[in-house]
Each structure stands twice: as structure tokens, then as C-alpha cells.
Amino acid sequence: MSSAARILLERLFPAGLEDLRARVEEIHLPVGQTVFRRGDPCRNYLLVVQGSVRVQVLAANGREITLYRVCDGQSCVITTSCLISVESYPAEGVAEVETTALVVPQPVFDQALGDSAEFRRFVFANQGQRLGDLIQRVEDVVFGRIDVRLARLLMTLSEQGVKSIAITHQQLASELGSAREVISRQLKQFAGRGWVGIGRGAIEVKAPAALDELARQSG
Structure with missing residues (x-):
């Protein structure tokens, strides 16, 4: 595991949560790799260590809209929402550059929310910030x-x-x-x-x- 991933992992899963930390996997995504597709079940929490994942929606008429990007140290707001609500993905994510990410299985995600204050603060802070960005994005598209x-x-x-x-x-x-x-x-x-x-x-x-x-x- 890369040093950047290890540092982030140890911050979110501090001492006493080594068993959860051990179940988190580091993955490497090449340019153009599809991370998730519309309709896919959501089974993991995705945390980008380094790189960029573009999250986009493809309409029935073929029109493509970029919703946002998940970059270094960020998580995907749609992934988080789908994990909490147990819903399938309504959009797709694609690696724009070579990307390193941490994959947290849903059982680990659920337990960490209750057991790790650091993890819980990170998830909710990131979710709040990214939702604000997404609302601004919608306003720009509709009214700008x-x-x-x-x-x-x-x-x-x-x-x-x-x-x-x-x-x-x-x-x-x-x-x-x-x-x-x-x-x-x-x-x-x-x-x-x-x-x-x-x-x-x-x-x-x-x-x-x-x-x-x-x-x-x-x-």
C-alpha cells in the first residue's frame, strides 16, 4: 500500500480499529477505467487518494453532463448516498487520469461510522461540502x-x-x-x-x- 494511502487510512481508522483497517483495499485505476455504471449496486465506499474520477450522467438522447470530480482526499457524494440509502448508482464514474483509491466494503463503512469519530466526521464533512458543490452546479446549468x-x-x-x-x-x-x-x-x-x-x-x-x-x- 502506498504511503499516502496508509497515512489516510491510519487517520480515519485510528488505534483500536486495526481489524477494520485491514479490510480496506487499495486499488489502481488506469485512465478511462469505468469505476461504476448507472444501475450498478453500490457495495463500497470510494475514497480517492491520488488522481481524479469524473462523475457524469448520460441522458437518453446521448447528451452527457459532468456532475463533479472526485480528487485527492475526496469521496464520491453519490456513492455515499447510495450506500446509506441502499440504492443503485444513478450515474457513472470514470477515471480521468491514473488514480489510486481506497475501497471500503459496506460492512466496514457501516461499522466505522459508529466506531470511528474521525471516519464519521470525514464522511459527513465531505458529504456536506460536495452536496453544496452539486447544488451550485445545478444552479449554473439551469440558470447560468x-x-x-x-x-x-x-x-x-x-x-x-x-x-x-x-x-x-x-x-x-x-x-x-x-x-x-x-x-x-x-x-x-x-x-x-x-x-x-x-x-x-x-x-x-x-x-x-x-x-x-x-x-x-x-x-
């Missing part, structure tokens, strides 16, 4: 202006002076919870103003100041 949200995303992706962003219109649409056609139309408007350049599988940021000004607007 697409031009403002696209500008914000482009500015985020072009941080650290990166001007050429390797991303497709479909990927942008998934990130923003929109349709590809809507994103393509908005990008053409940005290009018409000289703010971006549109290439095959890439967007070039030409006027970061203009995009940043739009990104700072409410909406």
Missing part, C-alpha cells in the same frame, strides 16, 4: 448564462499562460451541461470578436482580458 460560463471555463483551462487548449466542443458541452451545437455557436461568436481561434480538437485563447471580463459578470 452560457457565454459567461464558457468564458469562465476557458479562463480556468488556460491558467498558467496556456493559450492553446486541447479540448473538443463536445467535451466543453459535457463540462457545462449544454449541447454541442450551443457551444459551437457560442465559440463562433467568440471567434468573430477575435477572442478565440477554433482548431480541430483545440481552442486558442487570443484575448484573455476580454474573456476574463466576461467571466467576471454575474450569470
Whole structure:
């Protein structure tokens, strides 16, 4: 087991809970590995040690929406909810990069909630924070202006002076919870103003100041 995983495990399962700690497994997920699918039964608590798991929903019409990401030291809010309610997964999770995670079987999860104050605080604190993030995400998708949200995303992706962003219109649409056609139309408007350049599988940021000004607007 990696040192990072061991440190996290010892914090959540302190002295006296070695028997529970021994039943937790470390797994390694390659890029693109499906962690869970919609309709799968939920049998384990997932805790990412290092990496990123994208949680997304695929609608019947093929439209894909990214709900959130589970990154270093975080757990999946949907997994936690499904474990507590004994429900199947309503979404799917995919490893975006090589990811190391801890898998806590449901019997261990249930017992640890009662026996470990550290584990209990971690689960509920993470759940509360991630639920808040998810609600904000829904508000953005439903009520936010697409031009403002696209500008914000482009500015985020072009941080650290990166001007050429390797991303497709479909990927942008998934990130923003929109349709590809809507994103393509908005990008053409940005290009018409000289703010971006549109290439095959890439967007070039030409006027970061203009995009940043739009990104700072409410909406």
C-alpha cells in the first residue's frame, strides 16, 4: 500500500480499529477505467487518494453532463448516498487520469461510522461540502448564462499562460451541461470578436482580458 494511502487510512481508522483497517483495499485505476455504471449496486465506499474520477450522467438522447470530480482526499457524494440509502448508482464514474483509491466494503463503512469519530466526521464533512458543490452546479446549468460560463471555463483551462487548449466542443458541452451545437455557436461568436481561434480538437485563447471580463459578470 502506498504511503499516502496508509497515512489516510491510519487517520480515519485510528488505534483500536486495526481489524477494520485491514479490510480496506487499495486499488489502481488506469485512465478511462469505468469505476461504476448507472444501475450498478453500490457495495463500497470510494475514497480517492491520488488522481481524479469524473462523475457524469448520460441522458437518453446521448447528451452527457459532468456532475463533479472526485480528487485527492475526496469521496464520491453519490456513492455515499447510495450506500446509506441502499440504492443503485444513478450515474457513472470514470477515471480521468491514473488514480489510486481506497475501497471500503459496506460492512466496514457501516461499522466505522459508529466506531470511528474521525471516519464519521470525514464522511459527513465531505458529504456536506460536495452536496453544496452539486447544488451550485445545478444552479449554473439551469440558470447560468452560457457565454459567461464558457468564458469562465476557458479562463480556468488556460491558467498558467496556456493559450492553446486541447479540448473538443463536445467535451466543453459535457463540462457545462449544454449541447454541442450551443457551444459551437457560442465559440463562433467568440471567434468573430477575435477572442478565440477554433482548431480541430483545440481552442486558442487570443484575448484573455476580454474573456476574463466576461467571466467576471454575474450569470
